[in-house]
Amino acid sequence: MKKATYFLILTFLLVFLTATPSNAQTRRTKPRQPTQEELDKQKAQQDALANLGSGKLDTESEIGNASGFHGLVRGGLKGFQITAENAKKAGLNVIDSPRLLLVTDLPIDEDLQKWGLYLDQATMQFAEYFNVPSYQVASWKIRACVMKDNVPFMMNDLLPDGLPPFDYGFQYGNNVWLYAQESRDYQRHLFLHECTHAFMNQVLKGCGSLWFGEGLAEYFGTHRIENGRLTMGVMPRSRNEFPHWGRIRFIQNDLQNGVFVPLNEFFTTELKSQDNRSYAWAWALVWMMNSQPQYKAILQRLAVVEQGKNYAQRAQNVNKMFRESFTDDQWRQFSTQWEAFISDLEYGLNPEFCRIEDAPSVTPLNKQSFQTIRSDKDWQNVGVGVEKGKKYSIKAMGEYSVCAGEKTWPCEPNGITIRYFRQKPLGALLAAIVTPNDGENSQLEGFNKPIVVGNSVQFTAPQSGALWFKINRLPNVTPADGSVIKIIIEDIP
Numbered sequence: 001m002k003k004a005t006y007f008l009i010l011t012f013l014l015v016f017l018t019a020t021p022s023n024a025q026t027r028r029t030k031p032r033q034p035t036q037e038e039l040d041k042q043k044a045q046q047d048a049l050a051n052l053g054s055g056k057l058d059t060e061s062e063i064g065n066a067s068g069f070h071g072l073v074r075g076g077l078k079g080f081q082i083t084a085e086n087a088k089k090a091g092l093n094v095i096d097s098p099r100l101l102l103v104t105d106l107p108i109d110e111d112l113q114k115w116g117l118y119l120d121q122a123t124m125q126f127a128e129y130f131n132v133p134s135y136q137v138a139s140w141k142i143r144a145c146v147m148k149d150n151v152p153f154m155m156n157d158l159l160p161d162g163l164p165p166f167d168y169g170f171q172y173g174n175n176v177w178l179y180a181q182e183s184r185d186y187q188r189h190l191f192l193h194e195c196t197h198a199f200m201n202q203v204l205k206g207c208g209s210l211w212f213g214e215g216l217a218e219y220f221g222t223h224r225i226e227n228g229r230l231t232m233g234v235m236p237r238s239r240n241e242f243p244h245w246g247r248i249r250f251i252q253n254d255l256q257n258g259v260f261v262p263l264n265e266f267f268t269t270e271l272k273s274q275d276n277r278s279y280a281w282a283w284a285l286v287w288m289m290n291s292q293p294q295y296k297a298i299l300q301r302l303a304v305v306e307q308g309k310n311y312a313q314r315a316q317n318v319n320k321m322f323r324e325s326f327t328d329d330q331w332r333q334f335s336t337q338w339e340a341f342i343s344d345l346e347y348g349l350n351p352e353f354c355r356i357e358d359a360p361s362v363t364p365l366n367k368q369s370f371q372t373i374r375s376d377k378d379w380q381n382v383g384v385g386v387e388k389g390k391k392y393s394i395k396a397m398g399e400y401s402v403c404a405g406e407k408t409w410p411c412e413p414n415g416i417t418i419r420y421f422r423q424k425p426l427g428a429l430l431a432a433i434v435t436p437n438d439g440e441n442s443q444l445e446g447f448n449k450p451i452v453v454g455n456s457v458q459f460t461a462p463q464s465g466a467l468w469f470k471i472n473r474l475p476n477v478t479p480a481d482g483s484v485i486k487i488i489i490e491d492i493p
C-alpha cells in the first residue's frame with residue numbers, strides 16, 4: 001500500500017478518535033477474489049490443520065478455543081502479531097484502549113468504540129467470579145481482530161500461520177479473532193465468549209474440560225447492556241432480545257425430538273460435537289448451576305482446580321472433581337434438578353422458579369395419602385411413590401392467584417381456562433412421575449410430560465416413581481402469594 005494511503009488512514013483515525021460518532025469517517029475492506037499467493041497461504045493453513053488430527057499431542061504450548069471449533073494447537077501459533085502497525089499496513093481500522101487493541105475491517109461505530117469499556121467491566125466481573133484479586137488483572141489486555149474479509153488480516157501478519165478454520169471466533173493466548181456478525185449483540189456475545197476463554201487460559205491457567213470451558217464462555221457471553229452497564233450471565237427475556245443466539249431453541253427442539261443430554265454425558269463422553277447445539281446444553285448447565293449458590297460454588301472451585309500438564313489431564317481433573325463434589329444422594333438430587341430445569345427452560349425464566357424441592361424420602365402409596373404443596377414454588381416432591389401400570393386418583397383443593405401477563409387472576413386447581421401456557425391452562429395443578437436416576441437417564445419423561453390434575457384426575461402410571469406437583473405458571477413472573485393447595489392421592493383397586 002502506498003505511503004499516501006497510510007497517511008490518509010492515519011488521518012481518518014485521528015479524526016475519528018476526536019470526532020463525534022455522527023461525523024466519524026470509516027474504512028472497509030471489500031471482499032474480493034484472493035490472489036494465488038493468498039490461496040497458497042490458505043492451503044498452508046489447511047495443511048497445518050491436518051497436523052491437529054485426533055492423535056496424541058506431544059507438545060502443546062497453548063490451547064485455542066473457538067465457537068464452532070475447539071482444538072489444540074501443536075507447538076503454538078506463530079507468524080502473527082496483532083499490532084496497530086500491522087493493522088495500519090493492512091489499511092484496517094484500529095481502536096487502542098488500555099484494555100483492548102481492536103483491529104477491524106468494519107466501520108468503527110458507537111458500539112465497537114465501547115468494547116474497551118465493556119471488556120473493562122467484564123474483566124472486573126471475571127475477577128470477582130473467579131476470585132482473582134483485581135490488581136492481578138489490572139494490566140490484562142486483549143488483542144482482537146473482527147473480520148469481515150480475513151484476507152487483509154492474513155496478508156499482514158494479523159492472522160497466525162496454522163490457525164485452524166473456524167466459523168465464529170477463536171482465542172489463542174490473549175488474542176481473539178472473530179468473524180463479523182449480522183447482529184451486533186451476537187458479535188459482542190462472541191467477543192465476550194472468546195475473552196472468557198482468554199481469561200481462563202491466561203489468568204486461571206486453564207479452561208478445564210470442554211463442557212466446562214464452553215459452558216462458562218457461553219454463560220458470560222450471554223449479556224445485556226443497559227445505560228452503558230454490562231451484565232453478563234443473563235437469561236434472555238425473549239427471542240427478539242437476542243437475535244441469532246438461539247440456545248434455548250436448540251434445547252427445545254432437541255426435547256421435541258426426544259433428545260435429552262443427561263448429566264453423565266457431559267463428563268464421561270465430553271461434548272459430542274463442538275457446534276452451537278452442544279454449546280447450548282453446556283450453557284444451560286452452567287446457567288442453572290450459577291443460579292443456585294451451592295452449585296455456583298462448585299463451578300467456582302472447579303475453575304481453579306489443579307490444571308495438569310496438558311488438555312486431556314485438565315479435562316480429566318475437572319470432570320473428576322465435578323462428580324466428586326457431590327455425594328451419591330446429592331448427585332441424584334442434582335440430576336433431578338437438571339431434568340426439572342431443562343423441562344422448565346424458557347426465555348425470561350426466573351431463577352427463583354427453577355429450584356425444586358425434594359422430599360427426604362419416598363414411600364409407596366398405601367391406599368390414601370393427604371399432602372400439601374405451595375402455589376409459589378417450582379416442582380415439589382410430596383414423597384409418595386406410584387407404580388407403573390397401577391391406577392390412581394388425585395383430588396385437589398385450594399385458592400391462589402396466578403399471573404397472566406399484566407393481570408393477576410384468582411385461581412383454583414383447574415386453572416384459568418381462558419389463558420394457556422404450553423397447551424395447558426394457566427394456573428392448573430400439574431403432576432409428574434419422576435424416577436430417581438444417577439445422571440444416566442437420556443429420556444426426559446416426568447417433568448417434561450406432566451399430567452394435568454386440575455380439581456381431580458384418574459390415571460394409570462406410565463412409569464414407577466415419585467409424585468411431584470406444581471402450578472402451571474409463566475416462567476418469568478414472581479408469584480404474588482404462596483397459598484397452600486391440599487391434595488388427596490388414592491389408589492384405585
Ligand SMILES: [Zn+2]
Nearest residue numbers: 065066067217
Ligand atoms: Zn468457545
